[in-house]
Amino acid sequence: MPYIPHTDEEVQEMLAAIGAVSIDDLFDEIPDALRIDGLDRVPVGLEESAVSRLMQSRAATDTGSVSFIGAGAYEHYIPAAVWDVATRGEYYSAYTPYQAEASQGSLQLIYEYQSMMAALSGLDVSNASLYDGATAFAEACLMAVRANRKTKSRRVLTTRGVSPLYRAVANAIMAGQGIELVELPNRHGVVDIAALAEHAGEDYAAVAVQQPSFLGTLDDVDALCDWASANNSLLIGVCNPLSLAVLKPPGQWGTHGADIACGEGQPLGIPVSSGGPYFGYLVCRQPLVRQMPGRIVGRTVDLDGKPGFTLTLQAREQHIRRSKATSNICTNQGLMVTAATIYMALLGAEGLRRNAQACHHNTRRLAAGLSALPGVEQVFDTYFHEAVLRFDRPLEPVLDALADAGIFGGYPLGDAYPELGQCLLVCATEMRTADEIDAYVETLGRLLSDSRAA
């Protein structure tokens, strides 16, 4: 029997010790009407080798394409050491480190992770992770509403550069508590700082900005940060952690720095993997720490005065504070944080910088090549590692034809940004070779001219 160690003899001896005749007896407290004899609509079990063949064939169905999609999930090279070590059973099959003495490995690793995220973001304190970038954004907004003692406002003013997927998730999560997002209009892909004056004097718990934005563009975060502070709002920065190796980190924005930063941790050693598991990161200034949701590890000493690590500030959390907790979060994304910590240790600041620069240059090369084609133009000039291209025709047939040629051409923006109809968001990370980029340009050129000729 798969994964069941009992022999028939042992089963009989164990039943005798219990004083039961059969295993059926052990379910005698379940009312007869509720007991079932078996499961319908579930197939019979397969041997490991058969499941292996099945999964190999399913995985093979999905391979063979080259992706130029980013939009919040980025394909980066992951050194072999990262997942080799992270999937060791001692990490993979450990529980949440509530028994600190038997969990020093996970606890110290999380402390190192918190330290690395603080260093990258330029802020003081990190938690041990949230589910993904979108829920981290929602939790950052909820945290700001709780933490801002200067206002009772339940509104957060957000740029439309914050991922539309994140805004959708935040709306779904915050709706029950009556907390709402108010959107600032975009101009040339960024917020028009002069237009902020219209909102002066209005009451917002926080202002949220994504840098680089979902469109790859860069906002005047210094001005936004100072504006927020002058209006008694906290400032939430949403950042791709890879970009923080080269772009000004939230802790250094404006005169005082951002109050909270959050985002998607996936670019730090996590495969794109159909959307998950990833992890959300959340960092903040020290005075806000008690409003931060999720687990936090602290360094302390043991009875002998020897340094050690433990979960701390647990009175914020649901298992103690129940209905008054900062969030209902319990399980986080510990295994992903394990991989990300090893990834950051291996790459260091220099490795991250090189990757960030390589992505930037690859995307520039791609955008230059594609926008040189007739019927394609580049929309914004200043961007990090994603570019927006406007086409002179509907995108869907173009993207379908590209996919048939083994190329995922990018993310169409029209649904989320009606003002960017027939616009495509493209990304070429350091994984894309010059040949692959050139092949995309050449294939698209052929497709566009064929359909023009037709």
Place this chain on the structure above:
Amino acid sequence: MHEPLIFEHSQPGRRAPGLSEARQSALNLPAAFLRGDVPALPEVSELQAVRHYTRLSQLNFSIDTHFYPLGSCTMKYNPKVCNQLAMLPGFTGRHPLGPASHGQGFLSCMYELQEMLAAVTGMAEVSLTPMAGAQGEFAGVAMIMAYHRARGDDARREIIVPDAAHGTNPATAIMCGCEVRELATGPDGDIDLEALRQAVGPQTAGIMLTNPSTLGVFERQIQEVARIVHEAGGLLYYDGANLNAILGRALPGAMGFDVIHMNLHKTFSTPHGGGGPGSGAVGVNQRLAPFLPVPVVGKEGDKYRWLTETDRPQSIGRLSAFMGNAGILLRAYIYMRLLGAEGMRRVADFATLNANYLMARLASAGFQLAYPRRRASHEFIVSVKDLTRETGVTAMDFAKALLDEGFHAPTTYFPLLVPECLLIEPTETESRQDLDAFVDAMVAIRQRAFQDPEAVKAAPLTMPVRRLDDVRAARQLDLAWPVEQSA
């Protein structure tokens, strides 16, 4: 064993392999956007990093190394093949926004997983997007609220939660904008039906229940509970934390539940990963189906595709940027295909056999059971309050002493209403020999508590650290390696 911080291994200028500098140059961006300083990340060689994180791993207990009888957590064996196959490059390399036409392999697994989870819970439809049990709870309560709102029944804002419930239940209700009403448990561990009748009314949105409950017993009056709540106009939410106890033996859907979340990291053996990821798929009956969180995988002919807000306009919306913990869902799918219908029933059978055996042996060794006249479900509660009164040795001391004996501690001080309790869940994958060894260790610690209580209170002595100063950790917060100290 002490392992320095990774920052203490760091030397300026040291590097692991990575991109060579030659391929790129500085960013083509205005200086105002650029970072002026270098973030203080460690600078180590690949071997240093590998050795450091391998050594840290050796400071952990885990299922692969130790028996882990952690009540309500279902720490069963995580088959290696589930991880290996979920990490196939075809799965890890697929971009979440890639066209469905080029993701039919992955989508077919997700569609079949939805179908199998619906079958094992007796629900009509399943959404896989919630990323943990707590998010599944959120989805469930949000759907209950959306259902009442859609009927114009806006006064229903109260969620009933038993006092024995996991803390996520009340915390979730608050996140959904509800009020929480606690419900007392009767002396035999079942819900106090009279208290329930008093509690329900036109304000009742629903009730959140775990069955078997967190007290380790099956709620025998569940059909009556369902009738009372439904007649009052409320809905029933099933917290799937203890689904392992009834898999293949009973269906929450048949008990009268309208919505359920499953912890795939418990019942379906996906890894706990030192804290996560979890996966909290939700199942609903027909009346809640329109409100399921999106995306859901649909099938048209022999093609699979995502169903989104366009297909499900009444959906409570999206709970993750893409579609939840996809790779974890693959592991659960693989596990279910390995076990099949027969294997899933064996899960409940042997989890229950192991729990009742362990309970019987500990009781005959003199341990006090919280519910001695009840069957154990897949877990049970021992209270050491008599021992505490006589010797001063607490449940916490017991837990720490078990670590020295080579066993992970059971869950302690939960549920809150049983004093000095140990909640013990052996799972189906432990052998009789391991259960017997655990009993021996429990008996030995109990004897030591009478002979030399101070020795038990000093435990653990064989772990990498002794008991930690939690008060200092909270008063003198040290949450990050100081930048000025990192060389």
Place this chain on the structure above:
Amino acid sequence: MSETPDNLKYTSDHEWLRLEDDGTVSLGVTDHAQQALGDLVFVELPESGSQFTAGDACAVVESVKAASDVYCPLSGRVAAVNERLQDEPELVNASPYDDGWLVRVEPDEPAALEELMGAEAYGQFLAESED
């Protein structure tokens, strides 16, 4: 055994109150409460000047394993908070009735104080709740 000074008023939520010479009322948690909570690691205090209705939570005392709301049994305005507790929450453990006071309230109706338990009644209440 815990101390219950004679000159104070008490609540069933284990708060104490003391009428000061300037007409304000000091509020803290009792010796019994601090013992039950264990070592405090944080005290969350209201803003000076904020207004409370009788029965509102006005502060939170937090130990490693628990966090408890402190309720203000009187309606009124917060005249002062004990700033020292920000850095020294342990004062509540060491000196619950003096250095460990939490807030000082200007009560809307000072007479309401008289309706609370005296030391003897509170002592009785403690004895009964331990049974």
